[in-house]
Amino acid sequence: MTVIANILIVATISFGTIFVLVTAIGLIRLPDAYSRAHAASKSATLGVMSILLGVFFHFWLNEGYFNSRILLGIVFLFVTGPVGGHMMGRAAYLSGVKMWDKSVRDDLAEVVKKKREQKK
Amino acid sequence: MAFQILLNVIIAVTWMFLSVSFQPTTFIIGYLLGLFMLFLLRKSFSTRFYLGLVWAVIKLLILFLKELTLSNISVLLLIVKPKMPIRPAIFAMPTVLEKDWEITLLSSLITLTPGTIVLDISDDNKTLYIHSIDFDNVDEAINSIRDTFEKAILEVSRS
Numbered sequence: 683m684t685v686i687a688n689i690l691i692v693a694t695i696s697f698g699t700i701f702v703l704v705t706a707i708g709l710i711r712l713p714d715a716y717s718r719a720h721a722a723s724k725s726a727t728l729g730v731m732s733i734l735l736g737v738f739f740h741f742w743l744n745e746g747y748f749n750s751r752i753l754l755g756i757v758f759l760f761v762t763g764p765v766g767g768h769m770m771g772r773a774a775y776l777s778g779v780k781m782w783d784k785s786v787r788d789d790l791a792e793v794v795k796k797k798r799e800q801k802k
Numbered sequence: 803m804a805f806q807i808l809l810n811v812i813i814a815v816t817w818m819f820l821s822v823s824f825q826p827t828t829f830i831i832g833y834l835l836g837l838f839m840l841f842l843l844r845k846s847f848s849t850r851f852y853l854g855l856v857w858a859v860i861k862l863l864i865l866f867l868k869e870l871t872l873s874n875i876s877v878l879l880l881i882v883k884p885k886m887p888i889r890p891a892i893f894a895m896p897t898v899l900e901k902d903w904e905i906t907l908l909s910s911l912i913t914l915t916p917g918t919i920v921l922d923i924s925d926d927n928k929t930l931y932i933h934s935i936d937f938d939n940v941d942e943a944i945n946s947i948r949d950t951f952e953k954a955i956l957e958v959s960r961s
Binding site: 700701707708711713714716717719720721723724727728763765768771772775776 | 870871873874877878881882888890909910913914917919920921922924931933935
Protein backbone atom coordinates (compact mmCIF):
# COMPACT_ATOMS: atom_id res chain seq x y z
CA MET A 683 0.00 0.00 0.00
CA THR A 684 2.73 2.49 0.93
CA VAL A 685 4.57 1.57 -2.27
CA ILE A 686 1.54 2.44 -4.40
CA ALA A 687 1.04 5.63 -2.40
CA ASN A 688 4.67 6.63 -2.85
CA ILE A 689 4.56 5.93 -6.58
CA LEU A 690 1.46 8.12 -6.85
CA ILE A 691 3.07 10.94 -4.85
CA VAL A 692 6.35 10.86 -6.76
CA ALA A 693 4.54 10.67 -10.12
CA THR A 694 2.24 13.66 -9.47
CA ILE A 695 4.97 15.86 -8.00
CA SER A 696 7.48 15.14 -10.77
CA PHE A 697 4.77 15.61 -13.42
CA GLY A 698 4.01 19.02 -11.91
CA THR A 699 7.65 20.00 -11.64
CA ILE A 700 8.27 19.13 -15.29
CA PHE A 701 5.36 21.33 -16.36
CA VAL A 702 6.53 24.26 -14.23
CA LEU A 703 9.99 23.89 -15.76
CA VAL A 704 8.51 23.84 -19.26
CA THR A 705 6.57 27.01 -18.42
CA ALA A 706 9.81 28.73 -17.49
CA ILE A 707 11.53 27.58 -20.69
CA GLY A 708 8.48 28.65 -22.71
CA LEU A 709 8.53 32.12 -21.18
CA ILE A 710 12.10 32.55 -22.41
CA ARG A 711 11.76 30.95 -25.82
CA LEU A 712 8.37 32.08 -27.14
CA PRO A 713 8.43 35.18 -29.34
CA ASP A 714 5.65 37.54 -28.19
CA ALA A 715 3.47 38.43 -25.22
CA TYR A 716 0.48 36.40 -26.41
CA SER A 717 2.25 33.11 -26.99
CA ARG A 718 3.95 33.57 -23.62
CA ALA A 719 0.53 33.93 -22.07
CA HIS A 720 -0.26 30.47 -23.48
CA ALA A 721 2.65 28.88 -21.65
CA ALA A 722 2.06 30.86 -18.46
CA SER A 723 -1.66 30.30 -18.13
CA LYS A 724 -1.80 26.59 -19.00
CA SER A 725 1.32 24.77 -18.00
CA ALA A 726 1.73 26.73 -14.77
CA THR A 727 -1.86 26.00 -13.74
CA LEU A 728 -1.58 22.27 -14.38
CA GLY A 729 1.90 22.08 -12.88
CA VAL A 730 1.02 23.76 -9.59
CA MET A 731 -2.25 21.81 -9.39
CA SER A 732 -0.38 18.56 -9.84
CA ILE A 733 2.23 19.46 -7.18
CA LEU A 734 -0.53 20.38 -4.73
CA LEU A 735 -2.25 17.08 -5.45
CA GLY A 736 0.98 15.23 -4.69
CA VAL A 737 1.36 17.10 -1.38
CA PHE A 738 -2.26 16.29 -0.53
CA PHE A 739 -1.70 12.58 -1.23
CA HIS A 740 1.49 12.58 0.86
CA PHE A 741 -0.19 13.99 3.96
CA TRP A 742 -3.30 11.89 3.45
CA LEU A 743 -1.83 8.47 2.69
CA ASN A 744 1.45 8.58 4.62
CA GLU A 745 0.63 10.83 7.57
CA GLY A 746 -3.09 10.10 7.85
CA TYR A 747 -3.98 13.80 7.81
CA PHE A 748 -6.77 14.88 5.45
CA ASN A 749 -6.18 18.52 4.58
CA SER A 750 -9.15 19.95 2.71
CA ARG A 751 -7.46 23.34 2.28
CA ILE A 752 -5.17 21.90 -0.39
CA LEU A 753 -8.20 20.68 -2.35
CA LEU A 754 -9.75 24.15 -2.10
CA GLY A 755 -6.48 25.62 -3.30
CA ILE A 756 -6.56 23.34 -6.35
CA VAL A 757 -10.11 24.42 -7.17
CA PHE A 758 -9.26 28.12 -6.79
CA LEU A 759 -6.22 27.76 -9.05
CA PHE A 760 -8.33 25.93 -11.61
CA VAL A 761 -10.88 28.77 -11.64
CA THR A 762 -8.52 31.76 -11.55
CA GLY A 763 -5.73 30.50 -13.85
CA PRO A 764 -7.52 30.95 -17.18
CA VAL A 765 -9.07 34.27 -16.12
CA GLY A 766 -5.60 35.60 -15.32
CA GLY A 767 -4.32 34.52 -18.73
CA HIS A 768 -7.29 36.13 -20.45
CA MET A 769 -6.94 39.43 -18.59
CA MET A 770 -3.22 39.71 -19.32
CA GLY A 771 -3.76 38.97 -23.01
CA ARG A 772 -6.62 41.42 -23.30
CA ALA A 773 -4.80 44.22 -21.46
CA ALA A 774 -1.75 43.68 -23.67
CA TYR A 775 -3.82 43.80 -26.86
CA LEU A 776 -5.80 46.90 -25.92
CA SER A 777 -2.69 48.80 -24.90
CA GLY A 778 -1.24 48.10 -28.34
CA VAL A 779 1.40 45.42 -27.81
CA LYS A 780 2.35 44.14 -31.25
CA MET A 781 2.01 40.52 -32.26
CA TRP A 782 4.96 38.56 -33.60
CA ASP A 783 5.71 39.51 -37.21
CA LYS A 784 5.16 35.94 -38.42
CA SER A 785 1.54 35.98 -37.20
CA VAL A 786 -0.90 34.83 -39.83
CA ARG A 787 -4.14 36.62 -39.19
CA ASP A 788 -5.73 39.22 -36.95
CA ASP A 789 -9.51 39.53 -36.83
CA LEU A 790 -9.55 41.68 -33.73
CA ALA A 791 -7.57 44.59 -35.19
CA GLU A 792 -10.47 45.99 -37.25
CA VAL A 793 -12.91 45.79 -34.36
CA VAL A 794 -10.61 47.63 -31.99
CA LYS A 795 -9.83 50.25 -34.64
CA LYS A 796 -13.50 50.87 -35.31
CA LYS A 797 -14.22 51.27 -31.63
CA ARG A 798 -11.36 53.74 -31.21
CA GLU A 799 -12.71 55.85 -34.07
CA GLN A 800 -16.19 55.86 -32.59
CA LYS A 801 -14.84 57.16 -29.33
CA LYS A 802 -13.09 60.13 -30.99
CA MET B 803 -34.08 22.24 -10.66
CA ALA B 804 -33.34 23.58 -7.17
CA PHE B 805 -36.97 22.82 -6.33
CA GLN B 806 -36.47 19.12 -7.08
CA ILE B 807 -33.40 18.95 -4.83
CA LEU B 808 -35.27 20.71 -2.02
CA LEU B 809 -38.17 18.30 -2.44
CA ASN B 810 -35.78 15.37 -2.27
CA VAL B 811 -34.32 16.68 1.02
CA ILE B 812 -37.82 17.15 2.43
CA ILE B 813 -38.69 13.55 1.52
CA ALA B 814 -35.52 12.36 3.24
CA VAL B 815 -36.37 14.33 6.41
CA THR B 816 -39.92 12.91 6.30
CA TRP B 817 -38.40 9.44 6.10
CA MET B 818 -36.30 10.21 9.21
CA PHE B 819 -39.45 11.29 11.07
CA LEU B 820 -41.34 8.19 9.89
CA SER B 821 -38.64 5.79 11.07
CA VAL B 822 -37.91 7.78 14.29
CA SER B 823 -34.16 7.48 13.78
CA PHE B 824 -32.07 10.60 13.24
CA GLN B 825 -28.87 9.06 11.91
CA PRO B 826 -27.02 10.14 8.75
CA THR B 827 -27.61 6.64 7.30
CA THR B 828 -31.39 7.05 7.65
CA PHE B 829 -31.09 10.37 5.84
CA ILE B 830 -29.19 8.73 3.00
CA ILE B 831 -31.76 5.91 2.70
CA GLY B 832 -34.56 8.47 2.68
CA TYR B 833 -32.72 10.51 0.07
CA LEU B 834 -32.36 7.48 -2.21
CA LEU B 835 -36.05 6.64 -1.75
CA GLY B 836 -36.93 10.25 -2.59
CA LEU B 837 -34.73 10.07 -5.65
CA PHE B 838 -36.69 7.03 -6.82
CA MET B 839 -40.01 8.80 -6.17
CA LEU B 840 -38.89 11.88 -8.12
CA PHE B 841 -37.76 9.60 -10.93
CA LEU B 842 -41.24 8.05 -11.09
CA LEU B 843 -42.84 11.51 -11.03
CA ARG B 844 -40.40 13.13 -13.47
CA LYS B 845 -43.15 13.85 -16.01
CA SER B 846 -44.99 16.16 -13.61
CA PHE B 847 -42.11 18.67 -13.31
CA SER B 848 -41.61 21.41 -15.85
CA THR B 849 -37.83 20.91 -15.77
CA ARG B 850 -35.99 17.65 -16.43
CA PHE B 851 -35.01 15.09 -13.79
CA TYR B 852 -32.10 16.66 -11.91
CA LEU B 853 -29.75 13.66 -12.00
CA GLY B 854 -29.50 14.31 -15.74
CA LEU B 855 -28.01 17.72 -14.94
CA VAL B 856 -25.60 16.23 -12.41
CA TRP B 857 -24.47 13.70 -15.01
CA ALA B 858 -23.97 16.45 -17.63
CA VAL B 859 -21.85 18.47 -15.17
CA ILE B 860 -19.70 15.42 -14.40
CA LYS B 861 -19.21 14.77 -18.12
CA LEU B 862 -18.18 18.41 -18.63
CA LEU B 863 -15.68 18.15 -15.77
CA ILE B 864 -14.10 15.00 -17.19
CA LEU B 865 -13.88 16.62 -20.63
CA PHE B 866 -12.23 19.64 -19.04
CA LEU B 867 -9.56 17.59 -17.24
CA LYS B 868 -8.85 15.55 -20.36
CA GLU B 869 -8.45 18.64 -22.55
CA LEU B 870 -6.27 20.34 -19.92
CA THR B 871 -3.80 17.45 -19.90
CA LEU B 872 -3.77 17.16 -23.71
CA SER B 873 -3.23 20.91 -24.14
CA ASN B 874 -0.32 20.90 -21.77
CA ILE B 875 1.36 18.04 -23.55
CA SER B 876 0.94 19.78 -26.91
CA VAL B 877 2.35 23.07 -25.55
CA LEU B 878 5.24 21.11 -24.01
CA LEU B 879 6.07 19.50 -27.34
CA LEU B 880 5.87 22.90 -29.04
CA ILE B 881 8.23 24.53 -26.57
CA VAL B 882 10.92 21.86 -26.58
CA LYS B 883 11.08 21.63 -30.40
CA PRO B 884 14.32 23.28 -31.54
CA LYS B 885 12.83 25.20 -34.47
CA MET B 886 9.61 26.46 -32.88
CA PRO B 887 7.25 25.99 -35.83
CA ILE B 888 4.46 28.22 -34.52
CA ARG B 889 2.10 30.42 -36.53
CA PRO B 890 0.15 32.64 -34.13
CA ALA B 891 -3.14 34.20 -35.22
CA ILE B 892 -6.25 35.83 -33.84
CA PHE B 893 -9.54 34.58 -35.23
CA ALA B 894 -13.18 35.35 -34.54
CA MET B 895 -15.55 32.62 -33.46
CA PRO B 896 -19.32 33.12 -33.38
CA THR B 897 -21.08 31.45 -30.47
CA VAL B 898 -24.68 30.40 -29.90
CA LEU B 899 -24.48 30.68 -26.13
CA GLU B 900 -26.45 33.53 -24.60
CA LYS B 901 -26.23 33.65 -20.84
CA ASP B 902 -23.25 35.32 -19.17
CA TRP B 903 -22.19 32.31 -17.13
CA GLU B 904 -22.24 30.06 -20.20
CA ILE B 905 -19.93 32.42 -22.08
CA THR B 906 -17.62 32.73 -19.06
CA LEU B 907 -17.44 28.96 -18.79
CA LEU B 908 -16.81 28.57 -22.51
CA SER B 909 -13.97 31.13 -22.42
CA SER B 910 -12.36 29.40 -19.45
CA LEU B 911 -12.57 26.08 -21.25
CA ILE B 912 -11.10 27.54 -24.43
CA THR B 913 -8.30 29.22 -22.51
CA LEU B 914 -7.30 25.96 -20.85
CA THR B 915 -7.30 23.89 -24.05
CA PRO B 916 -4.73 23.23 -26.77
CA GLY B 917 -3.11 26.41 -28.00
CA THR B 918 -6.00 28.84 -27.66
CA ILE B 919 -6.59 31.87 -25.43
CA VAL B 920 -9.66 34.10 -25.43
CA LEU B 921 -8.51 37.68 -25.91
CA ASP B 922 -11.79 39.56 -26.15
CA ILE B 923 -15.54 39.10 -26.25
CA SER B 924 -17.59 41.40 -28.46
CA ASP B 925 -20.04 43.79 -26.80
CA ASP B 926 -23.11 41.91 -28.01
CA ASN B 927 -21.78 38.61 -26.56
CA LYS B 928 -21.99 36.92 -29.96
CA THR B 929 -18.34 36.62 -30.96
CA LEU B 930 -15.24 35.45 -29.16
CA TYR B 931 -11.81 36.61 -30.36
CA ILE B 932 -9.36 33.80 -29.84
CA HIS B 933 -5.58 33.86 -30.05
CA SER B 934 -4.30 30.58 -31.40
CA ILE B 935 -0.65 29.63 -31.05
CA ASP B 936 -0.47 27.22 -33.97
CA PHE B 937 -2.94 28.20 -36.62
CA ASP B 938 -3.83 25.84 -39.45
CA ASN B 939 -7.45 26.16 -40.36
CA VAL B 940 -10.08 28.39 -38.77
CA ASP B 941 -13.07 26.24 -39.62
CA GLU B 942 -11.45 23.17 -38.20
CA ALA B 943 -10.54 24.91 -34.94
CA ILE B 944 -14.01 26.45 -34.58
CA ASN B 945 -15.72 23.15 -35.33
CA SER B 946 -13.71 21.24 -32.80
CA ILE B 947 -14.56 23.80 -30.09
CA ARG B 948 -18.20 23.76 -31.09
CA ASP B 949 -18.48 19.98 -31.14
CA THR B 950 -16.95 19.48 -27.73
CA PHE B 951 -17.39 22.39 -25.37
CA GLU B 952 -20.34 24.29 -26.74
CA LYS B 953 -22.31 21.07 -26.97
CA ALA B 954 -21.40 20.02 -23.43
CA ILE B 955 -22.37 23.45 -22.03
CA LEU B 956 -25.67 23.42 -23.92
CA GLU B 957 -26.32 19.99 -22.44
CA VAL B 958 -25.88 21.45 -18.94
CA SER B 959 -27.96 24.58 -19.46
CA ARG B 960 -30.93 22.99 -21.25
CA SER B 961 -33.78 22.66 -18.79
